[in-house]
Amino acid sequence: DEHKKRDTVEEEVTEEMLKEVIDVYISETDSVSLLDIPSTVMSVDTDESEAIIERNRQYAEVCRNRMGNDKYMERSMQTLSGAAKDKHVQSDAVVMVNTGWAHCFPSELRNYVNVAFTGCGHVVSSTKHHRSGSVHDQCKQPFSVVSTAVSSLKEVDAFGSTSGAESDLQLIMQSETFQNCLLVMEKSILGNTFQPDLAAYRQLPVLEDPDFPVGQRKEETESGGPPALQRLWAFSCELNRGRSVRSMAWNKKNTDLLAVGYGENDSGDLTPGLVCCWSLKNPTWPERVLHCDSAVTSLDFSANNPSRLAVGMLNGNIAIYDVQGREQNSHVVSSSECLKKHLGPVWQLRYNQQGLSFAGEKVEELFSVSAEGRISRWFEFNTGLDCTDVMKLKRIHNTKKKARGNNTEKTGSVLTAMTPGLCFDFYPTDPSVYLVGTQEGLIHSCSSSNNQHFLDTFRKHFCAVNCVAWCPLSPDVFLSCSSDWTIQLWKLDQLNPVLGFTSIQRAVCDIKWSPKWATIFGAVNEGQLEIWDLNSSFLDPVAVQPAAPGVTMKSLLFTSRADCVLVGDSDGQVTVYQLKNLRVGESSQGISASFLPGGYSARPLL
């Protein structure tokens, strides 16, 4: 009937109606019987009684035998309900009305929250009449909404409980995942900005961007053209502006991680030192910043524990840091309490793998050379570092050239002064032999089993030897550079240098062999970066990169996989240059032994 179908009009509930007394009568309903089988009673004398008695007896028999009888099986029945079927219905575009979303919600507005969901196909007017606190009821009714909006409706429940967006921001900013997330984002942004340089570094082929025509990136002539250095980018930030770069080292395990040690300012005052660990993925801010007590002079990463970084300082201290953790100044051990610590600046540190331990893994030890003339081997002892002296560099007064073939040298005077050692390098094939360069200009080869005598002394330089380096690809060949403006190439069995190189009249600060090509090495003197190729010329470097005006270049590092060179300068910048067009042939073979001693006219045969 139409009467029944008309919607009942809701009346307003008034106060008087609530206070009325209403009588409620409860009564029993009629009983409804569902099953009624009355029992049949018969007299024993009738004819059917026997059949019935027989049936009764059989039934009793059955009942008795039912327990444990194989003929009867317990069986349960279950009605299966069909699988639930999800049904999504999509409506047209949701029109959101945003009113003051970014502000705090006072708690009285809880009921009117649903105003924003007008576009969802839900009748809004009916919600206002619900009593307060019934926000939860909304979710139980079926909606015809876009499926994504359902999840945000569930979050409506939490609305009344948050005290606003402010505390959310605080919570988010303090969570650690947010910090990591920010760093990843920063690296992605920088990846976009530095993409061409990083691709050149990693030697990826350049693909054209279809949106930007070729004219934006100039085509470089790949073949032909002289060897050149191209500047890719520079690691620098305002923390280290003006500090000179003293030492750089790659991490042994993660070859994208670079540690740079910064020394004193340009003005020369002794500011506390700084070590920054840079990642290739972020050239604008270092991953880790470590503040040290005094200016940093050398550093090296350990190979056995790749997160340990040993730092040598101007005041003679050596500290080992663990760079994995994010806490500031997480140094593990320091040598400041050691009695035998160095009293002068630690000019070079190196982790060296010598021999095998019982377990068969390589034992690694930290060696250092300092300005007081001692070479020490360090080990950790009682939360500090302790050392044993491997060699003392005595000053040699006899500089007779005739003593060339002499293996041992002993000074005539009783009081032997010590001479500062500036650099050392371990022999690649036998780690117990090493070379030391001293301030007097001598290079000694020593063995770690003999701490009294040198094995050999190489004399040529007359100023301090700044760096010695063994050639990694060619046995028995090493280079040395010195403040007397020259670089000398030596062979282990000849006490005179095989070749000498000079280019400009500035002290040569650092020298390194290329890890890939046996005839290429790089040298940094104060004015420029030079790349020498023994294959092409002994008189001139093949590529020269002058330093920026007012800045002197201080240190050099090759990269093992890319064809790039890193140069640190006195302004705190570490610049990455790519070597192009070096035109090296089969130079993975070593320099042949047919170098004639002492001649510029010698031609190497490969």
Added chain:
Amino acid sequence: MAEVEETLKRIQSQKGVQGIIIVNSEGIPVKTTLDNSSTVHYAGLIHQLVMKARSTVRDIDPQNDLTFLRVRSKKNEIMIAPDKDYFLIVIQNPSD
């Protein structure tokens, strides 16, 4: 906390970054460097996009989850880092 602020400042000053928006789990922007209407616009649209992307990833493999989303367009790039408590949205124009 100060580190987080510093990192945000550094990101803001990188080349080509047009805006940073932090959205909480309910879809409300809690921190932004853009104007209000663009912020709300981005937040609403990106919320839906991330939900769809996340459900796609989890549908294919329920053990998997979305970690980063980049939308590269002709004019700029939108990078979104979703998490269960927040979204971080950065809009960058790398050729700026």
